[in-house]
Amino acid sequence: MSAVPLERITIEPNLPATACVIWLHGLGDSGAGFSPIVPELGLPKNHSVRFIFPHAPEQPVTLNQGYVMRSWYDIKSMDLHNRADMKGVLESEIRVKTLIKEQNDKGIPSSNIILAGFSQGGVVSMFTGLRYPEKLAGIMALSCYLPNADALPEQLSAANSDTNILQLHGDNDDVVPLSAGKMANKLLNEQNYPVMWKTYPMAHSVHPTEIRDIASWLVARLNIA
Template sequence: MAAPGVLSRCIVSPAGKHTASVIFLHGSGDSGQGIKSWIREILKQDLAFKHIKVIFPTAPAQPYSPMLGEMSNVWFDRYKISMECCENLDSIDSMCHVLTNLIQEEVKSGISKNRIILGGFSMGGAMAMHLAYRYNKDLAGVFALSSFLNKDSEVYQKIKEAKCRPPELFQCHGRADTLVLHKWGEETNTLLKSVGVATAFHSFPNLYHELNLQELEMLRTWILTKLPEEATASQDTKTA
């Protein structure tokens, strides 16, 4: 199914001057509003910054093979949920083009690509890695929460072929995750390191396939290290 050209989204606006952006992709079957509300429930406030706009787009409804072709809000179709399975690149690439348009909207508004971070939860994290490492290698960073790439993912080859340094990756996973196994996330991190991605793998012993407070606080800190508030020119003038 062809992806639509424009994605619905919800936004957490910066409190001050907008100088950077984060695009946060939800997991399969969810929505932008759903993950925004989930984060707010955990943090007791929105994932908000003084200078960073946070964008939560919603994936279009499309047939999803692991659900026997039922319609679901997913970023791409999978043949099955397995690290060993080959990727459905036609489906992934279709959505990469749509999400690149979302990145370009931020660029047109005055935000340079090195002031944009892309990431997500579960399938959203996998989508973010494809989008950043194959199509938008000049972003400020990537994050993947409870996510994995297929063992022979096209992402690894594209990183090896690239002549520029790939964006840094912030990756987390819960050890208790039985839906998307912890070892898949860990193996993904190891393979990304092997092709030159600067990354650390943060593991949480009692975390299932979910978000938690410590993870989100660590993510927030990492975002601020990658997208610090820009110094503004002094308004003071000297008099003769």
């Protein structure tokens, strides 16, 4: 496929950007759903991190009776082993790679870029990050799973074999079962990825304590003073 640039919401720092967080939303949402989180992170006023919240393309979603909505890939069923349409996952991977390349062209190296995502967006961020050929600053996987369910992606990147992964999930998630997140975490640990796993008393959402933990992790990964 030819990678058409994604529409997005971009939040620029007060200083010239030297790092970037690319944050993918969940099914049926848009970049506007997560962009308000930036001020809630409470990062230092003079940080130099650009935040990009792209909008997924609109497409029919099988699980929702073919209703057209923003989606990073088609969801075929609730069965974790048959949930993610891999053709769509691979197409979204290309789109995310294009976003990374855009930032590289603006002077931000991949080693200063974090891929983040919630739910479906977390699936794509984790899949893309684990396979990305250049070193990334980190991967943030919120309330999500691996598209291959009980297997890591093929063609794992040696460059990101020791990249820090933040994996957060709700204890009461009724959309992406906690067991799905735990399965991904087990596979990552078995391959010795430096993954931080934490759960929160929430459903398929974001918890205030989680936001504080995300902020601390970002500060450490991007060396924010």
